[in-house]
Amino acid sequence: MSSMRGRCLASNLRCSALLLSLCSTHRTPKPKPQILNPTSANLMCSQLTPPQQIAVPETLLKKRRTNEATREAKLAAAVEARKALKAKRKVIFKRADEYVKEYNAKEREEIRLKREARKSGDYYVPAQAKVFFVVRLKGISKLAPKPKKILQLLRLLQINNGVFVRVTKATEQMLRLVSPYIAYGEPNLKAIRELVYKRGYAKVNGQRIPITDNAIIEQQLGKYGIICIEDLVHEIATVGPNFKQATQALWPFKLSNPTGGFRDRKFTPYIQGGDTGDREQHISQLIHQLV
Structure with missing residues (x-):
């Protein structure tokens, strides 16, 4: 019985060694990366869906339209504000020029009245403070x-x-x-x-x-x-x-x-x-x- 068991164990070992040798010699090779030529790449791109035909969510479209309208309104408001500021500056400069002329005219009038009073021998009394x-x-x-x-x-x-x-x-x-x-x-x-x-x-x-x-x-x-x-x-x-x-x-x-x-x-x-x-x-x- 012991001799038969020994022969069975030896045969099993030989079979396992044969299977290992067969597996090592017949491995499946790894696939190599394929390099596409320009013609095949253009053909694959032409088969994809163009960007114009891709569906965009309505909420995103609405947000884009709102942002564009807001930006246009801000630009228009800025242009109008610059025009109004330019026109207002002209008014301010014109008023300041008129005030300077008024102040100078008042000073000249004071000097004239003092000179006339001095010539006639009178006293010039200025107006009371306001x-x-x-x-x-x-x-x-x-x-x-x-x-x-x-x-x-x-x-x-x-x-x-x-x-x-x-x-x-x-x-x-x-x-x-x-x-x-x-x-x-x-x-x-x-x-x-x-x-x-x-x-x-x-x-x-x-x-x-x-x-x-x-x-x-x-x-x-x-x-x-x-x-x-x-x-x-x-x-x-x-x-x-x-x-x-x-x-x-x-x-x-x-x-x-x-x-x-x-x-x-x-x-x-x-x-x-x-x-x-x-x-x-x-x-x-x-x-x-x-x-």
């Missing part, structure tokens, strides 16, 4: 209720705050009552322009916005015919019909301490060597130091 610039000099310490309320009405809530005020009998009386705490006078055109250009801030929805563009002024005062900063300066300097709206659209001016400081006796009247009270035309010099 606008005052008021600056607060004192804080809230030891301030009576009545002056405190007047300063609130004038929008002078902090030290070195300044506002333009129309000269009337009521405003003169109010300024006289708070004269120990303020300095005021009649500013010239140069001082008004310097204030608006350097320290001008607009009041937009209760916020303090710097005047960096004429569009800000037009947005607030366009309905009154004030579309640029020169219109605003002219309205304040000449006390036009929309003076109240123009000054209310401006935030109270926040000024610095004057160059060189105040006088030694700050809270004594100006005519006595201090800084408070009516300065008349000399307020322009103080404005140049405060700005």
